[in-house]
Amino acid sequence: MADLTVSLGRLKLKNPITVASGTFGFGREYASYYSLSELGAVITSAVTLEKRVGNKPPRLAETPAGILNSIGLENPGVEHFLQEDLPYLQRSGATVIVNIAGRTVEEYRAVAERLSQAEGIAALEVNISCPNVKEGGITFGTEPQMAQRVTASVREVWPGPLIVKLSPNVTDIALLARAVVEAGAEILSLINTITGMAIDPETWQPKLGNIVGGLSGPAIKPVAVRMVWQVAQAVDVPIIGMGGIVAVEDVVEFLLAGATAVSVGTGNFRQPTLARDLVGELDEYLTTHQLTTVQQLIGQVGKGGDRWRTCV
Amino acid sequence: MPEIAKIIQNKALGGNLYRLVLESQSLQKAVPGQFVHFLVQSQAEPPTWDPLLRRPLSVYDLEEEKASFLYRIVGRGTKQLANRRPGEKIDLLGPLGRGFQITQDPALLIGGGVGAAPLLFLAHKLKEKQQKFVVLLGARTAQELAHAGDFAKYTQDLFLVTEDGSVGRRGLVTDFVPEVAAQFKVRPKLYACGPNPMLASLAAFAKEAALPLDVSLEAAMACGVGACFGCACQLKDGSMARVCADGPVFPYEVLDWGEKNG
Ligand SMILES: Cc1cc2nc3c(=O)[nH]c(=O)nc-3n(C[C@H](O)[C@H](O)[C@H](O)COP(=O)(O)OP(=O)(O)OC[C@H]3O[C@@H](n4cnc5c(N)ncnc54)[C@H](O)[C@@H]3O)c2cc1C
Ligand SMILES: Cc1cc2nc3c(=O)[nH]c(=O)nc-3n(C[C@H](O)[C@H](O)[C@H](O)COP(=O)(O)O)c2cc1C
Numbered sequence: 001m002a003d004l005t006v007s008l009g010r011l012k013l014k015n016p017i018t019v020a021s022g023t024f025g026f027g028r029e030y031a032s033y034y035s036l037s038e039l040g041a042v043i044t045s046a047v048t049l050e051k052r053v054g055n056k057p058p059r060l061a062e063t064p065a066g067i068l069n070s071i072g073l074e075n076p077g078v079e080h081f082l083q084e085d086l087p088y089l090q091r092s093g094a095t096v097i098v099n100i101a102g103r104t105v106e107e108y109r110a111v112a113e114r115l116s117q118a119e120g121i122a123a124l125e126v127n128i129s130c131p132n133v134k135e136g137g138i139t140f141g142t143e144p145q146m147a148q149r150v151t152a153s154v155r156e157v158w159p160g161p162l163i164v165k166l167s168p169n170v171t172d173i174a175l176l177a178r179a180v181v182e183a184g185a186e187i188l189s190l191i192n193t194i195t196g197m198a199i200d201p202e203t204w205q206p207k208l209g210n211i212v213g214g215l216s217g218p219a220i221k222p223v224a225v226r227m228v229w230q231v232a233q234a235v236d237v238p239i240i241g242m243g244g245i246v247a248v249e250d251v252v253e254f255l256l257a258g259a260t261a262v263s264v265g266t267g268n269f270r271q272p273t274l275a276r277d278l279v280g281e282l283d284e285y286l287t288t289h290q291l292t293t294v295q296q297l298i299g300q301v302g303k304g305g306d307r308w309r310t311c312v
Numbered sequence: 313m314p315e316i317a318k319i320i321q322n323k324a325l326g327g328n329l330y331r332l333v334l335e336s337q338s339l340q341k342a343v344p345g346q347f348v349h350f351l352v353q354s355q356a357e358p359p360t361w362d363p364l365l366r367r368p369l370s371v372y373d374l375e376e377e378k379a380s381f382l383y384r385i386v387g388r389g390t391k392q393l394a395n396r397r398p399g400e401k402i403d404l405l406g407p408l409g410r411g412f413q414i415t416q417d418p419a420l421l422i423g424g425g426v427g428a429a430p431l432l433f434l435a436h437k438l439k440e441k442q443q444k445f446v447v448l449l450g451a452r453t454a455q456e457l458a459h460a461g462d463f464a465k466y467t468q469d470l471f472l473v474t475e476d477g478s479v480g481r482r483g484l485v486t487d488f489v490p491e492v493a494a495q496f497k498v499r500p501k502l503y504a505c506g507p508n509p510m511l512a513s514l515a516a517f518a519k520e521a522a523l524p525l526d527v528s529l530e531a532a533m534a535c536g537v538g539a540c541f542g543c544a545c546q547l548k549d550g551s552m553a554r555v556c557a558d559g560p561v562f563p564y565e566v567l568d569w570g571e572k573n574g
């Protein structure tokens with residue numbers, strides 16, 4: 001068996017396979033398929049300060065090799081999470097990474113502060129792909145200064161490993177990556193969903209109740225791999241890569257691009273055992289390629305000089 | 313656990329309707345109203361990721377080792393499903409969700425179009441329990457009622473309605489519910505599945521007539537197991553329920569019948 005352990009700075013994982021926020025609930029639904037302790041980590045659905053009912057249905061529309069969703073961060077709020085969900089996850093033996101979201105900088109900070117009082121959280125992942133209601137609804141994650149402010153204020157109250165999850169809906173992902181690292185992010189995760197839209201040609205109505213939603217699944221993988229690779233060139237912190245992982249080859253691709261760990265999201269919907277299966281398949285991949293550690297794959301696709309800056 | 317089950321039959325019934333019969337271990341424990349989440353692609357070929365998601369189908373009937381399904385081709389997923397041949401394998405997840413709350417009351421089963429699917433299994437169970445029940449099935453045309461024959465196996469109290477009058481009475485299935493319900497000596501419980509406007513109309517009737525009604529809802533689904541909140545439907549109290557895990561069957565009175573579920 002190959003050595004699957006990875007270190008993302010202070011955050012040590014038994015293997016690089018995690019499950020992506022919002023696609024795995026708080027673990028309960030998948031725990032009947034396998035033990036959550038088999039995963040590198042469980043990244044929870046977004047936790048917000050108050051309970052959120054989420055967006056108006058319909059919330060899903062399938063697109064070629066992908067899905068659009070507009071769930072709207074439906075979750076029971078941080079107090080419920082601490083009372084019911086975190087204890088459950090701890091009993092399951094999972095390494096728990098909590099994804100947090102908010103509508104204002106103060107909300108992000110308050111959730112992080114509340115979570116810092118709890119035991120057994122391996123890391124926080126800050127979802128900055130949310131509109132800032134105080135500042136005209138601009139998404140935190142698309143504006144470097146706002147992204148920095150959220151990161152810095154969470155950093156002040158959360159002493160543990162801090163992951164900031166980047167939005168792909170930007171012109172220059174490296175710019176955002178540098179900004180949040182400067183503000184205290186120790187690990188970056190990417191990509192969140194790509195904003196998209198689908199219209200029913202018969203009814204002339206948007207397919208989502210929310211009109212626009214986030215695209216995920218294999219359709220977005222090339223964009224995600226490119227962004228992971230670019231960010232790996234731009235900053236020195238470890239990366240959790242995600243976007244369209246459905247097979248072990250996809251995991252390998254993200255690792256080669258520079259990710260130290262990966263998250264499986266939409267793929268869970270198709271095959272509930274996928275993330276667990278990928279742990280074994282990654283081990284097999286390493287063995288058949290005569291490698292002994294995951295480390296030997298990480299970032300093997302290097303800078304490529306200036307070739308990539310030309311027109312395509 | 314997902315199961316790789318063997319296809320015994322996948323037969324066109326006419327009117328774009330198909331009956332799929334499988335040999336399955338995991339579906340032995342299914343109850344009426346539960347559904348199964350299928351990967352429609354061929355298991356013999358390397359996976360393609362399009363369509364990406366599973367497709368939910370209600371359990372149509374269960375007899376010994378054999379689980380059957382009734383489906384209508386409406387898009388690329390159901391079209392691929394129709395290409396599967398007897399002898400091939402199919403990847404399924406289930407049974408999932410919560411089924412009908414079967415009470416002691418005499419029952420009126422109301423199915424609109426392919427919405428009849430979960431009602432056959434219910435009729436089967438009611439017959440086993442020797443409970444009185446009547447089935448009312450509607451569709452646009454006689455062709456789209458190709459499943460009516462399967463119901464005749466369990467009951468003679470079968471009323472058919474078509475929009476064009478090509479078989480049974482002419483009209484919408486909901487037009488005949490008050491009349492059929494009035495013929496029961498003891499007040500019946502209603503069980504329904506079909507398009508949302510039909511269910512909304514039945515909910516209004518059930519409320520007026522003060523009759524209990526279970527409806528089986530449809531929603532686009534991703535995980536099918538309750539993890540993603542993608543299949544949410546609006547409840548009367550302002551909260552959301554997951555059609556896949558809290559449903560698909562709900563007592564009508566907990567649902568918000570306003571525009572949000574329509
Ligand atoms: C609990 C449940 C039980 C069902 N039982 C049956 C059944 O027994 N027989 C049957 O014929 N159909 C049933 N349906 C509807 C069936 O799942 C859809 O017709 C089917 O998924 C359409 O797939 P498609 O690729 O052919 O269509 P597409 O339109 O290409 O599908 C695209 C996406 O939309 C979703 N979708 C499209 N139409 C519907 C719909 N009407 N309801 C739900 N999701 C939809 C699909 O799941 C898919 O994600 C059921 C749905 C649910 C939720
Ligand atoms: C239904 C759904 C819900 C999601 N909810 C969240 C969320 O609450 N917080 C978050 O940071 N990302 C959320 N995401 C984004 C995923 O975590 C992931 O970044 C994205 O889907 C790309 O990975 P994938 O293609 O493997 O799904 C969600 C994605 C989906 C499909």
Ligand code: FES
Binds near residue numbers: 544
């Ligand atoms: S389909 Fe995921 S919660 Fe229902």
